[in-house]
Amino acid sequence: MIALILTKGVLAALFFGGILNLAGLLTWVERKQSAVIQDRVGANRAWIVFRSKWLAPLNWILRPFNVLGLFHALADAVKMFVKENFKPHATDTFLYTLAPAVSFVFALTAFIAIPFGNTLSIGAHRIALQVADLNVGLIFILAMMSLAVYGVIFAGLTSRNNFAHLGGLRAASQMLAYEVTLGLAILGLVIHYGTLSLQSMVLAQSGTILGFLPAWGIFAQPVGFLLFLTAALAETKRVPFDLPEGESEIVGYFVEYSGMKFGMFFLTDLVETCLVACLVTTFFFGGWQVPFLTEAGFQFPWGSEWLLSRWVVELLWIGSFAVKVLFFNWFFMMIRWTLPRFRYDQLMDLGWKILFPASLVNVMVTSLLTVWKR
């Protein structure tokens, strides 16, 4: 029992540590990637340089980080922590303080159901590389993503600011509209795989279809993929769906938040981006699966084999999950820096008049095909 708790603790620490660092790093990625897209150089002024000549070797080590501007994330954190802790006059302090924590914690909790590798065998121990192997993992994730909305609504309601209030309401109705599509898009997957556990879903995506395509969810549910991607991006509240925030002109639900409370809202967006990247990977791109890789090694469709030891295969699986998640983070940044913001009526039209019926049709077609195949 204690061994179980310890292994789970270590897994959770590793996974959450990785996710939080990735989210922190995404602030840097966002700056640099937008700069590269827009023919700029990007933030590169936060330098750590030691004056003492005894520490000169350290300067030499720090130099690449300085040049790439990696310390801007650190400078941001320092700035957030030393800012004034503003509190609106005559408000519910408890809810006001709770709001960022609510949205942050629930966004983070959703990660526990995501498998990032197959079962790892160390001696006689078998460790499932998943913080919690929930057999209702999918419903759990949807529930956590819905609960995260409460943070936003609390923030809007307790800020004592009409702009924040309106931002919170915009967020609420946007989340509601796209959550329906999100659930229905996943329902297609559930019908196709016949399970709610994410690990079994990933296991079902091993092997190939038609002999050469990896049996990934995207080939089984291409429409479901587009619907899920759109709805999930809307859930992250980033451009093109950033109507709840709209920092520069329509000011959103966190106007009245300063310092690290604002920082938590900001980080929540990036954590949710990571979450969506993890989910898209798990549902549609085979999770930790590598194409043609079985437990013994690569078995290519043209008949040749490349046998690998169990350890190499395990590492390849975890690495493949990481690479896929990083790729989707990059891809979401590309989308974020490509598209302009939707107008509010366009947003609602897209959500209710296009995505919702399309997801219904997707569910019906998937059900028919599944029954027909049986």
Place this chain on the structure above:
Amino acid sequence: MIRTKRLTRRELNLWEKTYLPAVVDGLRITLRHFFENMTLQTLRLIGFKRFRGAVTYQYPEEQRPLASRARTRHRLTQRADGSPRCVACMMCETVCPARCINIVAKENPDPNVEKMPASFDLDLGMCVYCGFCVEACPEDAIRMDTRILDISAYTRDQMKLDLQELLNPGSRKPPTVS
């Protein structure tokens, strides 16, 4: 009678209403920029300095090239003996739309020249860099070709230039908090 032309806006068809074609088009542009600039900047970073993946000038270290006619901070030109060419004719003071020039004249010891400035004060905080003073000057005594652009100060008084500073443009040190 104004002639009007009624333009009909084309309705989006169903495929366009999904926004997918527009999204793909946009992504194609940003992806092209991304990969192009990424390659160029990486090449620059590993030592090929002739590639530029960005239009950025790293300002304090790297100055942007200025056009030869760019109007920058003023200077007063000197005669061979080091005295100002200015004859205190007040043309520049008169033409200045911002009224930032203030000249006090005195008698020139040279019998061939009538006057010279006792003081020549120029308030950069008021100057609009129109260049009229340079055009009005009959003696080519004031020019705006020092190439000094980083004019900043902590107080309004620090923005004022006097005769000595105008004659020796490099003499002014960056301002300090007073």
